[in-house]
Amino acid sequence: MEGFDCATDDPRCYCPLNDVLDLLGRKYVMDIVCVVAVHGTVRFGTLEDHIPAASTSTLSARLDDLEAEGLVTREQYDEIPPRVEYELTDDGADLAERLRPVLEWVQAREHRA
Amino acid sequence: MEGFDCATDDPRCYCPLNDVLDLLGRKYVMDIVCVVAVHGTVRFGTLEDHIPAASTSTLSARLDDLEAEGLVTREQYDEIPPRVEYELTDDGADLAERLRPVLEWVQAREHRA
DNA sequence: CCGTATCCCAAATGATACTG
DNA sequence: CAGTATCATTTGGGATACGG
DSSP: OTTSSOOTTSTTOSOOOOHHHHHHTSTTHHHHHHHHHHHSEEEHHHHHHHOTTSOHHHHHHHHHHHHHTTSEEEEEEOOSSOEEEEEEOHHHHHHHHHHHHHHHHHHHHHHHO | OTTSSOOTTSTTOSOOOOHHHHHHTSTTHHHHHHHHHHHSEEEHHHHHHHOTTSOHHHHHHHHHHHHHTTSEEEEEEOOSSOEEEEEEOHHHHHHHHHHHHHHHHHHHHHHHO
């Protein structure tokens, strides 16, 4: 991994644990980012349809986390029935773009297996 | 996310949950991959030094998982004292390469904050 | 040195019901 | 529709001690 900003002799040379990485390292989070990225803008119910393994409460909690981290925005429309749209921020889109090669690799690998 | 192999109307269009993604989405796993990638080959104790937040048992368990997924190899030398070297497989190195932009983004972002 | 075995605890998720 | 609240449960992870 040449070029990676990391002096190999420093015990803390690796990309250290932090909030975003912790968040990414939680169930469904990469999936959520991916689904939002693919849709551009997406409603809560749609997310549930796409990630049926995640419970309502978990999905909701992770979306809150993502919003708090500034990776997604939540737009609420006061209609009846209510409608809420989630969308990636510029920052979130940047992350999604970097995540894509990883997800493609995961997909390709599963296909091989 | 144009170009991502995913039809947006399919409820399962996103990169689906699978074993590798689950593994990546666990505490310290991306860190472990990164540390091994940076070192090329690394001993257990060194990994512990680099990721002090992870307990011995957790580190050991994740390394087993990574080996089972074919992402790292474990080479044991019957010396006294014993020595074990972990190394990325070709597959693991491929993943690490794709992970790098993500980790750089995480690092850069933390630096901004 | 490199782990595994145990036990324990906290955190994280699931299920469900209910509300604006 | 889009959640929140609550409760139960699992699972993951920490600490420690011991074995090869």
